[in-house]
Amino acid sequence: xxxxxxxxxxxxxxxxxxxxxxxxxxxxxxxxxxxxxxxxxxxxxxxxxxxxxxxxxxxxxxxxxxxxxxxxxxxxxxxxxxxxxxxxxxxxxxxxxxxxxxxxxxxxxxxxxxxxxxxxxxxxxxxxxxxxxxxxxxxxxxxxxxxxxxxxxxxxxxxxxxxxxxxxxxxxx
Amino acid sequence: xxxxxxxxxxxxxxxxxxxxxxxxxxxxxxxxxxxxxxxxxxxxxxxxxxxxxxxxxxxxxxxxxxxxxxxxxxxxxxxxxxxxxxxxxxxxxxxxxxxxxxxxxxxxxxxxxxxxxxxxxxxxxxxxxxxxxxxxxxxxxxxxxxxxxxxxxxxxxxxxxxxxxxxxxxxxxxxxxxxxxxxxxxxxxxxxxxxxxxxxxxxxxxxxxxxxxxxxxxxxxxxxxxxxxxxxxxxxxxxxxxxxxxxxxxxxxxxxxxxxxxxxxxxxxxxxxxxxxxxxxxxxxxxxxxxxxxxxxxxxxxxxxxxxxxxxxxxxxxxxxxxxxxxxxxxxxxxxxxxxxxxxxxxxxxxxxxxxxxxxxxxxxxxxxxxxxxxxxxxxxxxxxxxxxxxxxxxxxxxxxxxxxxxxxxxxxxxxxxxxxxxxxxxxxxxxxxxxxxxxxxxxxxxxxxxxxxxxxxxxxxxxxxxxxxxxxxxxxxxxxxxxxxxxxx
Numbered sequence: 142x143x144x145x146x147x148x149x150x151x152x153x154x155x156x157x158x159x160x161x162x163x164x165x166x167x168x169x170x171x172x173x174x175x176x177x178x179x180x181x182x183x184x185x186x187x188x189x190x191x192x193x194x195x196x197x198x199x200x201x202x203x204x205x206x207x208x209x210x211x212x213x214x215x216x217x218x219x220x221x222x223x224x225x226x227x228x229x230x231x232x233x234x235x236x237x238x239x240x241x242x243x244x245x246x247x248x249x250x251x252x253x254x255x256x257x258x259x260x261x262x263x264x265x266x267x268x269x270x271x272x273x274x275x276x277x278x279x280x281x282x283x284x285x286x287x288x289x290x291x292x293x294x295x296x297x298x299x300x301x302x303x304x305x306x307x308x309x310x311x312x313x314x
Numbered sequence: 315x316x317x318x319x320x321x322x323x324x325x326x327x328x329x330x331x332x333x334x335x336x337x338x339x340x341x342x343x344x345x346x347x348x349x350x351x352x353x354x355x356x357x358x359x360x361x362x363x364x365x366x367x368x369x370x371x372x373x374x375x376x377x378x379x380x381x382x383x384x385x386x387x388x389x390x391x392x393x394x395x396x397x398x399x400x401x402x403x404x405x406x407x408x409x410x411x412x413x414x415x416x417x418x419x420x421x422x423x424x425x426x427x428x429x430x431x432x433x434x435x436x437x438x439x440x441x442x443x444x445x446x447x448x449x450x451x452x453x454x455x456x457x458x459x460x461x462x463x464x465x466x467x468x469x470x471x472x473x474x475x476x477x478x479x480x481x482x483x484x485x486x487x488x489x490x491x492x493x494x495x496x497x498x499x500x501x502x503x504x505x506x507x508x509x510x511x512x513x514x515x516x517x518x519x520x521x522x523x524x525x526x527x528x529x530x531x532x533x534x535x536x537x538x539x540x541x542x543x544x545x546x547x548x549x550x551x552x553x554x555x556x557x558x559x560x561x562x563x564x565x566x567x568x569x570x571x572x573x574x575x576x577x578x579x580x581x582x583x584x585x586x587x588x589x590x591x592x593x594x595x596x597x598x599x600x601x602x603x604x605x606x607x608x609x610x611x612x613x614x615x616x617x618x619x620x621x622x623x624x625x626x627x628x629x630x631x632x633x634x635x636x637x638x639x640x641x642x643x644x645x646x647x648x649x650x651x652x653x654x655x656x657x658x659x660x661x662x663x664x665x666x667x668x669x670x671x672x673x674x675x676x677x678x679x680x681x682x683x684x685x686x687x688x689x690x691x692x693x694x695x696x697x698x699x700x701x702x703x704x705x706x707x708x709x710x711x712x713x714x715x716x717x718x719x720x721x722x723x724x725x726x727x728x729x730x731x732x733x734x735x736x737x738x739x740x741x742x743x744x745x746x747x748x749x750x751x752x753x754x755x756x757x758x759x760x761x762x763x764x765x766x767x768x769x770x771x772x773x774x775x776x777x778x779x780x781x782x783x784x785x786x787x788x789x790x791x792x793x794x795x796x797x798x799x800x801x802x803x804x
Contacts, residue, residue: 189765190501193758194492201485208478233534236708237732240526244712244724252713260705267533268701275701283706287713295365297717 236267251302251310256284288314320665321672333370334673337377338680339688344378345385346692350703351398352382353640353745354528357520358707360643361714363650369666373673375647376627379640380674381681383583383623384428387616388693391420400583400623403591403615410607418550419557423609424616425685426558431569431617432678435624438573439631440671443660446632450657455764456775460784462757465635467788468578469746471795472585479742487750488757490514497759498766509722516646518715519751522727523744524643525711527734529704534735538700552686557609564594564610565617572618576625582638582745583619583626590618624674630655631667635753639745642752650718 243259260280264270291297301310344355363371386398391408411420470480493504494513568590575586594614595601604611626637634656636642648655715727737744764775
């Protein structure tokens with residue numbers, strides 16, 4: 142990144158941010174030191190359970206605030222900025238939803254059926270592929286490969302679902 | 315000194331060789347496959363560890379790592395698509411050879427120098443790790459805590475121009491490491507949902523942050539790799555021995571840079587490749603030709619990245635501190651087998667270390683041989699349509715996570731996948747989060763153990779010369795980039 146680029150934060154704005162962050166870190170360190178001194182005679186180890194996370198949290202807060210202040214204008218080297226990318230949020234939300242749904246339904250309808258449905262929907266909705274090859278052959282081949290790999294090669298029991306689905310999966314697996 | 319006699323006379327040798335070969339081929343394909351880097355590949359296949367013995371699993375993954383770091387160079391040189399982040403410079407310097415009809419020259423340089431660097435670094439790994447482990451055996455709790463702090467500082471320092479981003483990522487990892495049962499008092503901390511009762515385990519976090527987040531990110535940004543096949547139709551004529559020998563000084567320089575960079579926690583093979591390339595540009599007589607297909611410009615990053623990959627195993631094995639993101643993932647394989655990487659491993663299980671060294675050495679030789687024979691079919695395999703790869707990665711991620719940790723682990727994986735996308739959007743590196751997750755318990759547990767032993771006297775915890783030296787080194791690591799005018803910026 143070129144320091145002289147127009148969107149780069151100037152040295153004058155960077156210095157107070159560095160000072161702010163440095164002060165936060167120092168305060169957190171001082172807090173840690175004095176808390177330990179205070180607790181020296183307290184009962185160990187229960188008293189210290191939240192000391193380390195508290196210290197990290199304070200640091201995280203300080204650095205995070207400093208970071209947010211600096212990134213109000215996106216850094217030129219950020220991947221999205223560099224590529225001038227338009228985010229495909231619809232596809233992203235679809236794949237997140239599909240994967241979440243996949244994880245949620247696996248215990249109920251079993252691995253085989255859930256995987257078939259997930260793959261067919263992902264290919265159709267997210268990757269916009271149509272046709273028998275993409276919507277049937279791909280899910281069947283990939284699901285069969287993974288099922289065989291996990292159950293036969295690795296001897297890992299895969300979820301079989303409940304009720305009718307359990308019986309159905311028992312036939313397949 | 316390590317001996318391979320017991321391994322060579324063992325009845326399990328054929329199985330071990332088969333697994334190392336499988337690891338090399340898998341690493342090769344994963345590295346070469348655009349959209350699947352080696353960290354992701356190792357993370358995806360970690361559940362395989364459950365069906366392998368300790369030594370077999372570690373041999374497989376270390377072999378896969380060594381071959382995978384090189385595998386990215388194949389698509390980088392032939393199609394200008396780096397299969398891994400380590401191969402970016404290979405694409406810049408290697409593709410011009412292909413463009414002018416000489417892919418064999420670039421592939422030859424990449425294969426020979428990567429293999430030689432890996433073998434030479436393995437010899438250092440075999441010599442230095444036991445010595446380092448012997449020194450580490452005398453470490454007290456404070457020394458270990460200081461070592462963890464040094465690891466964090468090195469990771470932040472390796473964040474290049476963006477120290478704030480590196481620090482933020484490490485702190486996130488450190489914070490996540492405190493979720494779940496406190497290892498000393500047994501208190502449950504930040505368990506806001508039942509899925510966090512056991513804390514954040516490494517494997518779902520790794521799979522979510524690397525494998526799933528990568529697919530999500532590519533979908534979000536429409537960044538779907540597509541390969542042409544023009545380079546596959548060309549004739550590949552590999553250069554004669556003299557062509558390689560004239561690059562000996564480049565090899566020595568870049569190997570030393572790569573090895574040193576690899577040993578530093580967090581720096582990894584990607585940084586090593588960039589550093590070696592820019593160092594070579596400073597000393598080369600053909601500096602103005604860099605970017606147009608000059609052999610030394612390609613040899614430097616190829617050498618450095620493989621030396622760094624093996625170098626990153628030195629702190630992992632000797633101290634339990636991973637030297638790179640992938641080394642942190644390999645630590646997951648140790649975890650699966652209830653092994654603790656570090657000095658005690660050398661004292662208690664030297665035969666396991668022997669197997670790992672053997673695997674790394676054989677892998678570095680095997681991938682050179684395999685490259686010359688299988689380069690073309692592997693290059694053809696990488697032109698798999700991305701939707702097939704993406705749904706396979708997602709299915710394997712969910713299945714692998716459920717197989718290792720149940721549905722709770724799958725939820726953690728999903729959360730880390732979303733986090734991974736957020737980190738990429740903010741240009742924050744993901745590997746330091748995992749390193750923070752690994753180093754957090756080391757720092758906290760040893761620090762508190764030190765406090766218990768010293769009756770709460772913090773000065774006594776860090777009072778030893780080793781601790782003081784490590785803490786001074788950590789401070790220098792943090793201050794050095796600032797003194798180098800890299801500034802505090804996001």
